Amino acid sequence: MEQLVNWMKEKDVSASFLTSTPNVFYLSNFYSDPHERLLGLLVFPEHSPILICPNMEVEQVKATGWSHSILGYSDTENPWEMMKEEINKRNISIEKLAIEKEHMIVSRYKALLALFPQATFVSAEEKMYELRLIKDEQEVAILREAAKLADFGVEIGVHYIQKGRTEQELVAAIEYELKKKGIREMSFSTMALTGSKTASPHGKPGLNSINEGDLILFDLGVVLDGYCSDITRTLAFDHLSEEGHNIYETVLQAELSAVNACKPGVEIGSLDRIARSLITEAGYGQYFTHRLGHGLGIEVHEYPSMNETNTMKLQKGMTFTIEPGIYVPGFGGVRIEDDVYITDTGYELLTQYPKELQIIKK
Numbered sequence: 210m211e212q213l214v215n216w217m218k219e220k221d222v223s224a225s226f227l228t229s230t231p232n233v234f235y236l237s238n239f240y241s242d243p244h245e246r247l248l249g250l251l252v253f254p255e256h257s258p259i260l261i262c263p264n265m266e267v268e269q270v271k272a273t274g275w276s277h278s279i280l281g282y283s284d285t286e287n288p289w290e291m292m293k294e295e296i297n298k299r300n301i302s303i304e305k306l307a308i309e310k311e312h313m314i315v316s317r318y319k320a321l322l323a324l325f326p327q328a329t330f331v332s333a334e335e336k337m338y339e340l341r342l343i344k345d346e347q348e349v350a351i352l353r354e355a356a357k358l359a360d361f362g363v364e365i366g367v368h369y370i371q372k373g374r375t376e377q378e379l380v381a382a383i384e385y386e387l388k389k390k391g392i393r394e395m396s397f398s399t400m401a402l403t404g405s406k407t408a409s410p411h412g413k414p415g416l417n418s419i420n421e422g423d424l425i426l427f428d429l430g431v432v433l434d435g436y437c438s439d440i441t442r443t444l445a446f447d448h449l450s451e452e453g454h455n456i457y458e459t460v461l462q463a464e465l466s467a468v469n470a471c472k473p474g475v476e477i478g479s480l481d482r483i484a485r486s487l488i489t490e491a492g493y494g495q496y497f498t499h500r501l502g503h504g505l506g507i508e509v510h511e512y513p514s515m516n517e518t519n520t521m522k523l524q525k526g527m528t529f530t531i532e533p534g535i536y537v538p539g540f541g542g543v544r545i546e547d548d549v550y551i552t553d554t555g556y557e558l559l560t561q562y563p564k565e566l567q568i569i570k571k
Contacts, residue, residue, distance in 0.1 A: 210236050210252065216336050217254045217307065224296075225252040225307040225333050228317065231507040232309065232337050233260070238273040240435045241266055247288045247317070256299055261288055289320045307333035338512040343526035348436065348506070349550055352528055355438035356548050356559035358431045362387055363442050363562045366401060366427045370446060370569045376401045376414035379427075387431060396430030396437040396509040407443065408542040410499055410534060421447035424541040425569075430509055437509040439530050440560045441546035444567045456535045457543050457566050459491040463533040464545040464564070467501060471531075471549055471556035474522050481517035484533040493535045496542075502530035505548055527551045528559070 213236065217225060227233055227250045234240040237260055241248055249261040259278040260270055267281040280295055282288040296303065303325040308318075310332045321328075344352065362383045369382040379401035387395075402412045403419050407426040419425065423446045430439040443460075445453060463484035470483055481501035488497045502515035505528045513521055515529055532546030548559040 210258065212340055213252055213336060214254055217252070220305075220307075220331070222254065222305050222307045222331065223301065223303045223328070224254075226250070226321070227252070227309060227333060227337070229309050229312040231341075231511070232333075234435050235337070235341055235507060237270070237275055239266075239270045239275060241269070246284075247282075249288075249292070251292070251296075253299075253301060256301060259292075259295060261292060289324060293324045303328045305329050305331060307331050307336075309333055309337070341506055342504070342512060343524060344506060344528055344550070345526070349526075349528070351434045351436045352438065352505070352548065352550065353559055355431055355433040355436055356440070356561070358387060358390065358392060358433060359429060359438040359440040359548075359560055360562040361390070362399075362429045362431065363427050363440060366429075367442075367444060367567065367569065370419060370425060370444070371571050372420065372446070373418050375416045375418050376403055376406075377416060379425075380414050383427075383429060392431045392433070394432040396432055396439055400426065400428035402426045403446075405539055405541050408536040408538050408540060410536055410542070410544070419446050422450065423447075424449070424453060424543065426542065426544060428544070428546070435507055437505060437507070438548055438560065439505060439509050439546060440548065440562065441532055441534075441544045442562055442564070443543040443545065444569055446569050449566070449568055452537075452540065453543075454566070455491070456493065456537070456541075459488055459493060460533055460535055460543045460545050461564060461566070463487040464531060464547070467531050467533065468547060468549060468556065468558065471523060471551060472554060473525050473551060477513060477515055477519040477521050477523065478517045480531065481515060481519075484531075485517060488533060488535060493537075496535045496537050497533060498536060499534070502532050502546070504529045523551050525551050525553055 233250045251259040257277045261280045264281040306328045365386045380399045404423045406412045407424045426443045428441040467480045467484040500516035504511040534544030536542035550557045
């Protein structure tokens with residue numbers, strides 16, 4: 210909050226109005242998905258902040274330790290007018306308002322325009338990206354635990370592999386065991402794909418059943434204390450063809466090479482190029498159809514994008530995924546993904562489930 214306020218003073222910003230769940234949580238420690246209702250955090254350079262939320266969540270805000278103003282509203286009240294009244298009480302003039310332009314929907318933007326017709330609007334995203342980019346020790350400790358639970362999820366999925374079992378049965382087993390450990394929410398829809406469906410990077414689990422010779426791909430993560438994990442492992446059932454072996458070893462070497470190059474000062478784009486060149490040299494370049502990875506934290510996909518054009522350099526405290534893949538339509542695909550934390554001199558792997566090819570025989 211202090212860093213955001215300093216930025217506002219430097220940029221002569223009258224107020225910042227943050228409405229995305231991740232950014233409100235980052236600054237207030239209050240995590241809420243308000244659905245269609247307004248959730249917002251007003252931050253001022255010279256006044257204490259105001260958190261706006263539905264009345265039914267006011268006690269939850271207090272429980273987080275939030276010690277500043279809370280503006281609760283009922284379903285029959287207009288939170289925009291209440292917000293304007295609160296600002297007027299403080300004699301604050303809104304001339305430059307920082308908002309999340311990538312998150313703000315048109316109807317809410319129009320409401321702000323009506324409230325503050327003289328205001329100019331600037332983006333708050335870049336500063337929030339910068340603040341959330343570097344994780345402190347408390348955040349990293351949570352991410353480590355979230356990664357351990359992701360490892361556990363894969364372990365459950367592997368244990369449950371059996372001929373005839375469906376993708377959805379694997380998903381159900383993974384999520385049931387994680388719920389028994391207290392996990393209420395997954396980072397994203399758990400993925401368990403079999404056979405040729407593994408060739409879809411964002412495939413949807415269904416009633417496909419496991420057969421001999423199938424590749425089986427797990428992609429999953431959990432939300433723990435507001436922070437996400439994300440892991441992918443690919444295995445084979447009973448046996449694997451020669452091409453399957455070649456694809457797996459190519460992806461494994463690409464992933465290991467990119468991970469081993471991680472340290473402060475390394476350009477993000479170079480990591481993608483390291484992995485992509487190995488896959489291309491093996492003849493599968495056209496089948497690596499996405500970027501190398503993405504930032505990881507409160508959101509499972511956050512800043513920065515780990516793509517080959519990104520010239521940003523790695524810094525201590527950054528957390529992100531490394532996840533090269535090869536996806537051959539009609540045959541199948543392999544992806545191996547880890548969560549990486551940048552240390553003073555190198556990296557730490559947060560996800561640690563084994564990556565060597567496993568062929569499950571049952």
